Amino acid sequence: xxxxxxxxxxxxxxxxxxxxxxxxxxxxxxxxxxxxxxxxxxxxxxxxxxxxxxxxxxxxxxxxxxxxxxxxxxxxxxxxxxxxxxxxxxxxxxxxxxxxxxxxxxxxxxxxxxxxxxxxxxxxxxxxxxxxxxxxxxxxxxxxxxxxxxxxxxxxxxxxxxxxxxxxxxxxxxxxxxxxxxxxxxxxxxxxxxxxxxxxxxxxxxxxxxxxxxxxxxxxxxxxxxxxxxxxxxxxxxxxxxxxxxxxxxxxxxxxxxxxxxxxxxxxxxxxxxxxxxxxxxxxxxxxxxxxxxxxxxxxxxxxxxxx
Amino acid sequence: xxxxxxxxxxxxxxxxxxxxxxxxxxxxxxxxxxxxxxxxxxxxxxxxxxxxxxxxxxxxxxxxxxxxxxxxxxxxxxxxxxxxxxxxxxxxxxxxxxxxxxxxxxxxxxxxxxxxxxxxxxxxxxxxxxxxxxxxxxxxxxxxxxxxxxxxxxxxxxxxxxxxxxxxxxxxxxxxxxxxxxxxxxxxxxxxxxxxxxxxxxxxxxxxxxxxxxxxxxxxxxxxxxxxxxxxxxxxxxxxxxxxxxxxxxxxxxxxxxxxxxxxxxxxx
Numbered sequence: 001x002x003x004x005x006x007x008x009x010x011x012x013x014x015x016x017x018x019x020x021x022x023x024x025x026x027x028x029x030x031x032x033x034x035x036x037x038x039x040x041x042x043x044x045x046x047x048x049x050x051x052x053x054x055x056x057x058x059x060x061x062x063x064x065x066x067x068x069x070x071x072x073x074x075x076x077x078x079x080x081x082x083x084x085x086x087x088x089x090x091x092x093x094x095x096x097x098x099x100x101x102x103x104x105x106x107x108x109x110x111x112x113x114x115x116x117x118x119x120x121x122x123x124x125x126x127x128x129x130x131x132x133x134x135x136x137x138x139x140x141x142x143x144x145x146x147x148x149x150x151x152x153x154x155x156x157x158x159x160x161x162x163x164x165x166x167x168x169x170x171x172x173x174x175x176x177x178x179x180x181x182x183x184x185x186x187x188x189x190x191x192x193x194x195x196x197x198x199x200x201x202x203x204x205x206x207x208x209x210x211x212x213x214x215x216x217x218x219x220x221x222x223x224x225x226x227x228x229x230x231x232x233x234x235x236x237x238x239x240x241x242x243x244x245x246x247x248x249x250x251x252x253x254x255x256x257x258x259x260x261x262x263x264x265x266x267x268x269x270x271x272x273x274x275x276x277x278x279x280x281x282x283x284x285x286x287x288x289x290x291x292x293x294x295x296x297x298x299x300x301x302x303x304x305x306x307x308x
Numbered sequence: 309x310x311x312x313x314x315x316x317x318x319x320x321x322x323x324x325x326x327x328x329x330x331x332x333x334x335x336x337x338x339x340x341x342x343x344x345x346x347x348x349x350x351x352x353x354x355x356x357x358x359x360x361x362x363x364x365x366x367x368x369x370x371x372x373x374x375x376x377x378x379x380x381x382x383x384x385x386x387x388x389x390x391x392x393x394x395x396x397x398x399x400x401x402x403x404x405x406x407x408x409x410x411x412x413x414x415x416x417x418x419x420x421x422x423x424x425x426x427x428x429x430x431x432x433x434x435x436x437x438x439x440x441x442x443x444x445x446x447x448x449x450x451x452x453x454x455x456x457x458x459x460x461x462x463x464x465x466x467x468x469x470x471x472x473x474x475x476x477x478x479x480x481x482x483x484x485x486x487x488x489x490x491x492x493x494x495x496x497x498x499x500x501x502x503x504x505x506x507x508x509x510x511x512x513x514x515x516x517x518x519x520x521x522x523x524x525x526x527x528x529x530x531x532x533x534x535x536x537x538x539x540x541x542x543x544x545x546x547x548x549x550x551x552x553x554x555x556x557x558x559x560x561x562x563x564x565x566x567x568x569x570x571x572x573x574x575x576x577x
Contacts, residue, residue, distance in 0.1 A: 048412050052576050070414055078412040084405030088336045097335075100328045101415040127339055143409065 001026045001061055001151050001182040002047060008055035009042050009206075016042040018206035019056065024184055024199075026150070029177055031197030032186040033299065039206040040186035041081065044155045047184065048078045061151050077144030077152045081159065083136040084143070087129035091122045091139050098143045116142040120172060134165025141172055152176060154185045158192060170195060190296050202302050210302045217298050223248075225297075226264045226271065228278075229287040233258050239285075242277045246270040264290065322416040329410070329423025333397075333431070347393075347431065348438035351386040355442055358382070358504070366505070376536050379439075379448040380459070381503030384527040386439050387432065387467040388498050391474045392491040394428050398478025399487060411575065421572060425471055432467045436460065451535025459533035462553045466526045469557035472564035479571045503527050506539040519545045522556035529553035 002024035009017040017039045024030040032040045045051035047060055049069035058065045061075035085094045092113050099109035117123055120138040124131065128139060137157060144152060154173065158166040173196055177183055187193050193200045194214045202210040202217070210217060226247065230239045236253060240260045243251045247262035247270065254261070264270035267290045278285055337344045355378065363374035401407045401420075410420050440460075450456035477490060500518050501507075507518035518524055519541075528549035531538035538549075545552060 045408075050408055050411055050576060073412060073414040076412065078409065080405045080408055082403075082405040084409040086332060086336075086406060087404070088339055089332065090339070093335055093339075097328065097332055098409070098413065101325060101410065101413050101419075103414065 002030070002059070002184055004043070004047070004056065004058040006056035007043065007046060007053055007058055009039075009046060009051065010054045015206050017046070017053075020201075020203070020206070020208055022058075022184075022201060022208075024182060026182050027177065027180050028198040029173075029183040029185060029196050031193035031200040032184065032203055033188075033190065033193045033200050034186075034203035035188060038203045040203055041155055042206075043203070044078075044080075044153050044184070044186055048076055048153050049073060050078075074147065075149055075151055077147070077149040079137075079140050079144040079152070079154045079157055081155045083133075083140040085128050085136060085139050088127055090125060090127055091117055091131070091135075091142075094128060094139060095142060095146065099146050102147050104146070112146060116145060132165070133161055134168055137161060137165065137169055138172060141169065145176070149181070151182045151184070154183060156186055156188065158187070158189065166192075190294065190299055202299065204302070210298075217302075218293050220298065220302075223293075224264050224267045224290050225293050226262055226267075226274065227287070227289045227291065228260045228274065228285050230258045230260065231284040231286045235283045236260070238281065239278070239283050242281065242283070243274055245277070246273045258286075263293075318416070322418045322422055325416040325419030326422030326426060329419050330426035330430070332423070333427035344431075344434065348435050351382060351389065351435065351439055352442045354385070355379070355382045355439070356446070359446060362504075373447060375443070375446045375448045377531075377538075378504070379443040379446075380530040380534055380536055381501075381527050383436060383439055383443075383459075383463050383530060384466065384501070384503055384523050385498045386435055387463050387470065387526070388494055388523055390428060390432050390435075390467050391470045391477075392487060392494060393431070394424065394471050394474025395478040395481065395490055396487050397428070398424060398475050399481050399484070402479065403484075407575070417573070418569070421475060421568060424475055425468070428471050428474075429464065429468060432464060436463060448536070455533040455535055459530040462526055462529050462533070462550075462557075465554065465557045466522065469522075469560035469564070472561055472568055476564045476568040476571060479568060479575075497521070498523065501527065502539055506541070507543075508539065508541055519543050522552075522560065525549055525552035525556050 002022055004020055004022040007017055007020045020039070020043060022030065032043060034040050042051065046053045047058055047065060049065050049072050052066060060072045063071040063075070065072050086097070089097065095113035095116055096109050099112050100106070104112060120142045122135060122139055122142065124135065128136060131139065141157070157173070158169050161169065173183060173185070185193070185196060197214065199211065199213055200217055201208045210220065212220070226243065228239060228243060230236050233255070236255065236258055240251050240253050243260045243262050246264065248265045249263045251260050251262035271288065271290055275285070275288065359375050359378055363378070366374055407420065411417070450459070477486070481487065500514070501521040501523040502518060503523060507515040507524070510518055525545065528538055528546060529552070532549055540546065
């Protein structure tokens, strides 16, 4: 449903997008993950016809974004970074306005607005400026869904929301995807991409630095990790040496939390080996765990450890 | 939905969508009637302050009351104040992402600007009606109905032209501070005209600037058509107030309409 080939955008001398390829199949969620300024929003603005690419091409719902913007607009919904709703209008008035501008007749616009208010739990009567952050985002999402578009773009849909509102937005997105909507989602939150996306493209400095399913990306970091928290900070270096012997890669040592962390191949063998060596050397461990790497670790290693 | 291809179809489509966008402002008024009330009260209060506080100190030509002279000037000032209100509305929509949402909808691209123009012109009609009522209440009288209609037409023509200037300034503004700057400049621009005092009493070059101020042409023409006392004067501008009150707004409208449209189309660069 979304195809991009070598998409580029330069403003004056600065390069915002440096050749991005995307393939998003129907009914799937693609996560664009990256730090601020990586080019996520630029990519969304090009794919939603708000911005013209400087090079490359992109198709959304089968239409070229540069040559057939109007057809693209009939097939997409956009939920931008700001909740783009009119704060002086009520939720219903907002949805009716956007429905009329999407050329639904008066009666259909009213019916559609009522349906969406019900579905997103927005029956509050007052103007949108009285809404909580989560309600505004849901209203924004509802506004993006007026034409029940096959493709929905969500640009950092939960930035600045509390965990509960975030969970509400996630639930709404999952419902839309279950109904067959294709979603392209940008986020700085690794957990969000992990939770929602079928495939993730990690973007840094205008290019895709990694692409795959959340599991594949995690696997790229070398499988499981062993974490050990040492009781005595003075023995941290010694503990790191022991862990290094059982690990597949160099251990990371965090002085503040007295934690040694390293990638391991065979989890049970590594765990028993390290614990036996600790007992022999008389190093006391406060906590030991074997776990999958977090997306944060994947992200840091892919973007060169610079999260800005 | 079928593709709109003919010129006539496109125009009808742009006007229909433009009206939908304009109606959004009408709903704002219904939701928040006090903002409309204050929009009318603000120029009324300034009028009363000028009339009663300074009125006694100004020698009015033809011995008429100061309000007979002041009111057309205040009508013109009211049109000038519209500049920043248009600008605020445009910048707010751009900053809040509402403009982007409009642009991502399958609506007529020019409808956003047309809607702004319709809504702000309607707002000015309401405010001007309030000001005319205020004028009548303090003793200002137009001489003839036809002259009064002509004067109101010229005042709204000035507002229409400033509206496009406001749209353009709103589109190129990236920071809220610029709006404050324009708001602050409205008073000096207003004072640097014939709205309150005769340009002839100003230092030479300043008087010339005031004479050529588009606001002066509209105010002088309005005084002439309302049959209210004016400063007269034998400068070319003073002698040709009515034609200049048409010419200035037409020039401003053409320039800023083209600039606004270009700027709006280039939001995608």
